[in-house]
Amino acid sequence: YVNGKEYKSFDDIKQLTDKTLNIKILVKDFARNTTVKEFILNKDTGEVRELKPHTVTVTMQNGKEMSSKIVSEEDFILPVYKGELEKGYQFDGWEIAGFEGKKDAGYVINLSKDTFIKPVFKKIEEKKEEENKPTFDVSKKKDNPQVNHSQLNESHRKEDLQREDHSQKSDSTKDVNATVPGRNDKN
The missing domain is CATH 2.60.40.4270 (Listeria-Bacteroides repeat domain)
Known part of the structure; x- marks a missing residue:
């Protein structure tokens, strides 16, 4: 700015006939930081003096x-x-x-x-805590065939009956000692 008007080049300023020019330079750098400097130029003497910033x-x-x-x-x-x-x-x-x-x-x-x-x-808006409720999607089917629980119960009953049957028979392993490797082994 020169004498309050905006100029883009020094060639335009040379054409001014005023003896004293108030020059304000506004500079924006690559980070868009703005710096302002003001000067007075006496065209007769060529003296340039920096003004105290406004x-x-x-x-x-x-x-x-x-x-x-x-x-x-x-x-x-x-x-x-x-x-x-x-x-x-x-x-x-x-x-x-x-x-x-x-x-x-x-x-x-x-x-x-x-x-x-x-x-x-x-x-601050108070957030209402929602109860954590599980949801199930019944429309999705697994590839594994589903197990019939009544069949499972029946097979367990048969095993239980067989165990009872064996417990009533004489135990042929009464006097046999065997070491079974397991969790309590310290090897």
Whole structure:
């Protein structure tokens, strides 16, 4: 900007007939960081003097009300809320005078006038715990044939009867000792 007007090249500035030029350079780098510098150029003498940057005041309620001066039009990154929260509420963003809607922490703004920023809170929704109920899909069939439980019961009864039958007979293994390897073996 030269004398309040935006210019894209120095060739356009050379054509200005003003003796003194107020030059403001606004630079955005690859990360979109904005830097502002202001100079005064005296065309007769060629003298260039850097001006003290124009500042604006940002007043913010971040736990307590704080004001700070920042360079006008340079980046201001909204901080994380550090104040206390009322029970049942959570931080929901920042409300900025002159901007529409709320902005999240980390949002970058460029301010050219004094600005007031205040936190916005929202009520925490209580989550109702759902009862854990198992569900079964009866439409899915397994490839394994299903076992008839009445047949199982009948075969178990036969085995039980055979055991009873054997217990009534004389035991031919009465005097036989045998060692069976198993869990209690310490080999």
